Amino acid sequence: xxxxxxxxxxxxxxxxxxxxxxxxxxxxxxxxxxxSLKADREIYGEEYWKINTDSLAEVLLEQMSLDEKIxxxxxxxxxNSIPKFFGxxxxxxxxxxxxxxxxxxLNIPPWVLSDGPRGARVLxxxxxxxxxxxxxxxxxxxxxxNLENEVHKVIAMEMRAxxxxxxxxxxxxxxxxxxxGRAQETYGxxxxxxxxxGLAAVKAIQSHNVMACPKHFALNSLENSRWVLxxxxxxxxxxxxxxxxxxxxxxxxxxxxxxxxxxxVNGEYCGxxxxxxxxxxxxxxxxxxxxxxxxxxxxxxxxxxxKAGLNVEMPWQDEYNYKSIEDGIIRGEIKESDIDKLVLxxxxxxxxxxFSFDSIDYNESIVLRNEHIKLARNAAEESMVLLKNDxxxxxxxxxxxxxxxxxxxxxxxxTGDLGSxxxxxxxxxxxxxxxxxxxxxxxxxxxxxxxxxxxxxVDIAKNSDQVVLVVGYTYKDEGExxxxxxxxxxxxxxxxxxxxxxxxxxxxxxxxxDEDEILIxxxxxxxxxxxxxxxxxxxxxxxxxxxxxxxxxxxxxxGMEGGNALARILYGDVNPSGKLPFTIAENPxxxxxxxxxxxxxxxxxxxxxxxxxKYKKEIAYPFGHGLSYSTxxxxxxxxxxxxxxxxxxxxxxxxxxxSNIGGKEISQLYLGLENSEIDRPLKLLRDFKKNYxxxxxxxxxxFKIDKRDLNYFNAEKNKWxxxxxxxxxxxxxxxxxxxxxxISEFIYQ
Ligand code: BGC
Numbered sequence: 001x002x003x004x005x006x007x008x009x010x011x012x013x014x015x016x017x018x019x020x021x022x023x024x025x026x027x028x029x030x031x032x033x034x035x036s037l038k039a040d041r042e043i044y045g046e047e048y049w050k051i052n053t054d055s056l057a058e059v060l061l062e063q064m065s066l067d068e069k070i071x072x073x074x075x076x077x078x079x080n081s082i083p084k085f086f087g088x089x090x091x092x093x094x095x096x097x098x099x100x101x102x103x104x105x106l107n108i109p110p111w112v113l114s115d116g117p118r119g120a121r122v123l124x125x126x127x128x129x130x131x132x133x134x135x136x137x138x139x140x141x142x143x144x145x146n147l148e149n150e151v152h153k154v155i156a157m158e159m160r161a162x163x164x165x166x167x168x169x170x171x172x173x174x175x176x177x178x179x180x181g182r183a184q185e186t187y188g189x190x191x192x193x194x195x196x197x198g199l200a201a202v203k204a205i206q207s208h209n210v211m212a213c214p215k216h217f218a219l220n221s222l223e224n225s226r227w228v229l230x231x232x233x234x235x236x237x238x239x240x241x242x243x244x245x246x247x248x249x250x251x252x253x254x255x256x257x258x259x260x261x262x263x264x265v266n267g268e269y270c271g272x273x274x275x276x277x278x279x280x281x282x283x284x285x286x287x288x289x290x291x292x293x294x295x296x297x298x299x300x301x302x303x304x305x306x307k308a309g310l311n312v313e314m315p316w317q318d319e320y321n322y323k324s325i326e327d328g329i330i331r332g333e334i335k336e337s338d339i340d341k342l343v344l345x346x347x348x349x350x351x352x353x354x355f356s357f358d359s360i361d362y363n364e365s366i367v368l369r370n371e372h373i374k375l376a377r378n379a380a381e382e383s384m385v386l387l388k389n390d391x392x393x394x395x396x397x398x399x400x401x402x403x404x405x406x407x408x409x410x411x412x413x414x415t416g417d418l419g420s421x422x423x424x425x426x427x428x429x430x431x432x433x434x435x436x437x438x439x440x441x442x443x444x445x446x447x448x449x450x451x452x453x454x455x456x457x458v459d460i461a462k463n464s465d466q467v468v469l470v471v472g473y474t475y476k477d478e479g480e481x482x483x484x485x486x487x488x489x490x491x492x493x494x495x496x497x498x499x500x501x502x503x504x505x506x507x508x509x510x511x512x513x514d515e516d517e518i519l520i521x522x523x524x525x526x527x528x529x530x531x532x533x534x535x536x537x538x539x540x541x542x543x544x545x546x547x548x549x550x551x552x553x554x555x556x557x558x559g560m561e562g563g564n565a566l567a568r569i570l571y572g573d574v575n576p577s578g579k580l581p582f583t584i585a586e587n588p589x590x591x592x593x594x595x596x597x598x599x600x601x602x603x604x605x606x607x608x609x610x611x612x613x614k615y616k617k618e619i620a621y622p623f624g625h626g627l628s629y630s631t632x633x634x635x636x637x638x639x640x641x642x643x644x645x646x647x648x649x650x651x652x653x654x655x656x657x658x659s660n661i662g663g664k665e666i667s668q669l670y671l672g673l674e675n676s677e678i679d680r681p682l683k684l685l686r687d688f689k690k691n692y693x694x695x696x697x698x699x700x701x702x703f704k705i706d707k708r709d710l711n712y713f714n715a716e717k718n719k720w721x722x723x724x725x726x727x728x729x730x731x732x733x734x735x736x737x738x739x740x741x742x743i744s745e746f747i748y749q
Pocket of ligand 1: 115168215294295420
């Protein structure tokens, strides 16, 4: 009886606290309904964008009490943000608007974060859905930085329409191992590709006066133990492999902000890592914006954060609290001028954006415009990679035939993980829906089977003219590691949460599900007019079935228009033009050591193609590989008019589309380091171009390399240095040496 009574009491308590939570969250939410993120016109005048915001920031800082300064150093107070945050998540399934840095007395507007690697995440009350693009890894496979720029302009505009002005994107952590759960959020294994894509994203975001916040600084390439992991790395590996893309994005893109990672680097949490935040980011690269922590478990000691140069703790005030900061000042451990410096970085940066001129009125009508949806389809089309094709694709546009679309995930809304990169589309065209819609005009019968009964699926395949087998993953298999609602309430200690069974996270096993592997092999025996379409965010182990199938497409998590894009590629309306942004190993044991359940790992100098080439490991598909329905020929590779005084090396190559189909080719320029006198990779990507060619068209493609990009980092001397050696250069349609043209014997002068 007592036992029952206790259970009843618990239920009542849960219901009452839930209700209180909801009411409180609605109350807090509605309080902020009308908050403006821009400068107040009544106070600063109609032409507020003419005000010198750097001087204004200094004036405002002078007027602030110490507590007001500290208020600029965190998201919101816990009392506001926790109920709002959890209330929105638990009851509305929405991510809350967190208003950071608002000061009513001094009329300082707040800044509000939205994640958004594949679409604006935070939705305003009036908005129910936004344009949802293919995931970042897919877009990296397009190798089209202009497209990335367009995509991020749309994401930024839709963020503004949802009353947010700070984008926690792009994610530019390096894909060290394909098992990384958040692989889908980033741009692949290569620092050069990562840097170019990150830069395109940052420039686009900021062109709409949204503050960009590239993340996660640094070495965040493992998910499940991210809160406790210590990454050991030597100086040269850090500078040459894990940081060049951050450096490029910071120096050339000048983002307003950057987010520190959860993990430790060489024994110190990134949120309080002076070497990363001050020595490298500010002193070496000249970063002028503000640094925020990753959310919730990003800072463990406020004074350490201040000493390291961390500006803002997100999403709420915890370690940057009045007491510990004031005590720290009294004890002489930190000075008020340290606080001033940090607050000034933040204020100067965000006032610049709050006072910036906007020619666009960012209202709800901007969201989901037709051109945005078309761009989502276009991005999906450009990113799909035709991995293998033994004369199967494009499918013939026959009429009155039977097409089978088979697989558990073939008719599913599957746009990626449910972590911070989640986005809410108004609809998702699944592979089956896209193929069915396409075939309506051909009067073809399209049959879907979820393969729950393999024999039935095989029978359907046998009796069909064309077969599309869709296999791969969903948010349950990979993604940001998220806790279920119940687990989230169990503990607030990061350490205790590691190993708790959540959703998503890292993949230890790189194979597809056993049932999918069996299905692929059986269906391929039954019908050879078959394409296997893989949905996922990174490389897989294909050894058990790859040799048995004639055709494979990597379609990724392809966004709201993915099914339409897939159909247009399958039937040749679109010529595939994506290429792999990572290497696929023949044997997964050859990737670098990876363990999602460890608190310590060493990141070595080699990974990706540099590792496979250096140690002559077998590759299933090389970095940069992707087929087209056209065939391209490279000839006449030249170093153009080289003058030793020039800081830039210019190259050209003649490229011909030797086919009767128009198509795009991604040409890649690699630096060859075989003659190096120190331990270096054999080659490194240094430029790439994507061009469209009409049928049989020939063009000259131009590339360039800044001579500084031939350098290596000398850790003893703590500087970048060149080698007086003969450099080689390669050009071609993938990193596969056999297919590359080579120039040798260039001596650095
Ligand atoms: C993620 C970040 C994200 C933040 C806010 C964290 O859990 O690691 O990438 O920006 O949440 O949603």
